[in-house]
Amino acid sequence: MIPNFNSYKEKWNVQSDDVIKPGLTAIEEALARVGNPENKLQVVHLAGTNGKGSTLTFLESIAKEHGLRVGKFMSPCILDVHDQIQVEGQAITEAEMNQVFQQILAAGLSGKLTDFELLTVAAFLHFVASNVDIALIEAGMGGLLDSTNVVTPIVSIIPSIALEHTNFLGGTIESIAHHKAGIMKPYRPVIIGDLPLEAKNIVYQEASKKHSAVLELNHQFYVEQENDGESYEYNDNGFRITKLTRTMKGAHQADNMALAITAFLEVATTIELQVSKEAIQKAVKNATILGRFEEILPFIILDGAHNPASAEKLIETIKHEFPGEQITFVIGILADKAVKEILHQFEQISDCFCFVDFNNPRAMAAQKMLELSNASRKAVLEDYVQFLQQQSESKSRTIVSGSLYLLTEVRSRFKNS
CATH class of the missing domain: 3.40.1190.10 (Mur-like, catalytic domain)
Structure with missing residues (x-):
């Protein structure tokens, strides 16, 4: 739609x-x-x-x-x-x-x-x-x-x-x-x-x-x-x-x-x-583009990596830009994507994941993503707006990724708030 x-x-x-x-x-x-x-x-x-x-x-x-x-x-x-x-x-x-x-x-x-x-x-x-x-x-x-x-x-x-x-x-x-x-x-x-x-x-x-x-x-x-x-x-x-x-x-x-x-x-x-x-x-x-390593708040980055190839590029960029830093991922992905592979790629550089539901009929349920993840620190996030604001205030580097549709929703909600 x-x-x-x-x-x-x-x-x-x-x-x-x-x-x-x-x-x-x-x-x-x-x-x-x-x-x-x-x-x-x-x-x-x-x-x-x-x-x-x-x-x-x-x-x-x-x-x-x-x-x-x-x-x-x-x-x-x-x-x-x-x-x-x-x-x-x-x-x-x-x-x-x-x-x-x-x-x-x-x-x-x-x-x-x-x-x-x-x-x-x-x-x-x-x-x-x-x-x-x-x-x-x-x-x-x-x-x-x-x-x-x-x-x-x-x-x-x-x-x-x-x-x-x-x-x-x-x-x-x-x-x-x-x-x-x-x-x-x-x-x-x-x-x-x-x-x-x-x-x-x-x-x-x-x-x-x-x-x-x-x-x-x-x-x-x-x-x-x-x-x-x-x-x-x-x-x-x-x-x-x-x-x-x-x-x-x-x-x-x-x-x-x-x-x-x-x-x-x-x-x-x-x-x-x-x-x-x-x-x-x-x-x-x-030249700039929304959703490509876009800093929406201090320490909060949006990137629309929605397949294994773009996830690999995002990982390379994170390693270059934030070497040695602790990264938290906030993830929402469409169910018809290679979800398990993408998650396992991100797990190479982080063990802290929050999964979210977003408004798209093709979106995979947050609970399902959590079950597919191998991370030891993982949770389903109900209110990501409040969470991202807290992460920004505490200077905790956070990457929101997985679907461009999720990024659209996040950007819209922050604009309205």
């Missing part, structure tokens, strides 16, 4: 299905009825297990610093449906969403789409109405059969591939890579991060079929830490940018930064835009 989306469906009497139905036929027919807005946009398309949101955020910051008007479509939401569709960093307003729904109703799309397909149509319509220079589109799930895969992008980006959504995408790295590689389009380049060998092979096979150039991290372009231990140097065939510093924590964010810079160079070439190294330096320093 997409928070606050139903209010628009009810207001405009537009029906859509809240289940996942992979496939492109329905959305292609729907977009044809509203004039194929996706074909009027310059697009960068992102798919991958982890790193999409961070790479998109770096890319958005770089594009804006070069004077481009940027639209972005992301999932899941941070607070509610509005923040999934943004122009110039501003969420779509109620009035703008109403205008979009008016078009959707007039085109007779009621009852023909799933919720996410309907939202995808809304995003394309809003971006065209807002005259964006570039639209950054994040795949919702997989790629090949995802409703966003109707675009012909300037460039595609696949930051990472790991096991996820196995009930829809298959239970092997190869099958998941097949879905992610499905976003590639003929004669359009794809930029990839550090992928497992079996995933990389699938990407290169698909690229060969589509005559798409593959730009691979640590092959066609590089990012390396400079001697000061703080800044980074980017190098793409001799195009060098030095003294790159980031606000976003974690060594993996240097890779996401490099992916974004490489993508922007492709965009700049296509739309004939002069690249400014100074603008890129400023943009990557200013």
Whole structure:
């Protein structure tokens, strides 16, 4: 369920299905009825297990610093449906969403789409109405059969591939890579991060079929830490940018930064835009994203690590940022995730866990998570707001993680309190 989306469906009497139905036929027919807005946009398309949101955020910051008007479509939401569709960093307003729904109703799309397909149509319509220079589109799930895969992008980006959504995408790295590689389009380049060998092979096979150039991290372009231990140097065939510093924590964010810079160079070439190294330096320093090692209170960190690969990155960041410190985890996870594996990863660096229930029909019960945990100090937490306030006041380092939906709820409750 997409928070606050139903209010628009009810207001405009537009029906859509809240289940996942992979496939492109329905959305292609729907977009044809509203004039194929996706074909009027310059697009960068992102798919991958982890790193999409961070790479998109770096890319958005770089594009804006070069004077481009940027639209972005992301999932899941941070607070509610509005923040999934943004122009110039501003969420779509109620009035703008109403205008979009008016078009959707007039085109007779009621009852023909799933919720996410309907939202995808809304995003394309809003971006065209807002005259964006570039639209950054994040795949919702997989790629090949995802409703966003109707675009012909300037460039595609696949930051990472790991096991996820196995009930829809298959239970092997190869099958998941097949879905992610499905976003590639003929004669359009794809930029990839550090992928497992079996995933990389699938990407290169698909690229060969589509005559798409593959730009691979640590092959066609590089990012390396400079001697000061703080800044980074980017190098793409001799195009060098030095003294790159980031606000976003974690060594993996240097890779996401490099992916974004490489993508922007492709965009700049296509739309004939002069690249400014100074603008890129400023943009990557200013780039921030909610739910990525985000300090919501002193000593309280939110991070949306919701699969084993992102849990591993979070552990690396914690070790680097807080070496030797006692960590308390507050955890809520969706039941269809690799819950046991994620918990056991976190247990490598902490023995203190609090499990919480949160408002999502797919959430695993806190008591069930407690039973799966091997930690010796563990409890089900009834009032996490009060607990986190106490942890902050006592300067006890606490990480809230497991689901982006939990982070949304935590952020909302603190905002209201």
